[in-house]
Amino acid sequence: MKFIPDRLKKGVIYVSYEYNTVIHLCACGCGNKVVTPITPIQWSYSYNGESISLSPSIGNWNFDCKSHYWVRDSQFVWAENWSEDKISKVQQNEQKEIIDFFEEKSERKEDGFITKIFKYLKMIN
Ligand SMILES: [Zn+2]
Structure with missing residues (x-):
């Protein structure tokens, strides 16, 4: 799906190829809108022609519900609730990783080899 409608339907996962983003409620x-950016260090999705899976899990720590689940074969699969402590640690790490990634990316634009190694290292971690 290319365009993301203003009004999202419950239980529908919207994929924007144009913006490299997946959105669902x-x-x-x-009723909160969950936006998952598709980047090498944030989320990735797989599509098998029928259903979509997202990785890693979705943690809606900023919402009141604080729900935590996986999207697997277009189904929501509930994951365990995390403690406040664990949430804040994970959030700090993610924030740092994202900042590092984009700084690195803007510093070196045409660097096929190093980028590939970087991605490879990410995959085996
Ligand atoms: Zn919720």
């Missing part, structure tokens, strides 16, 4: 039904 929170699985708990709270």
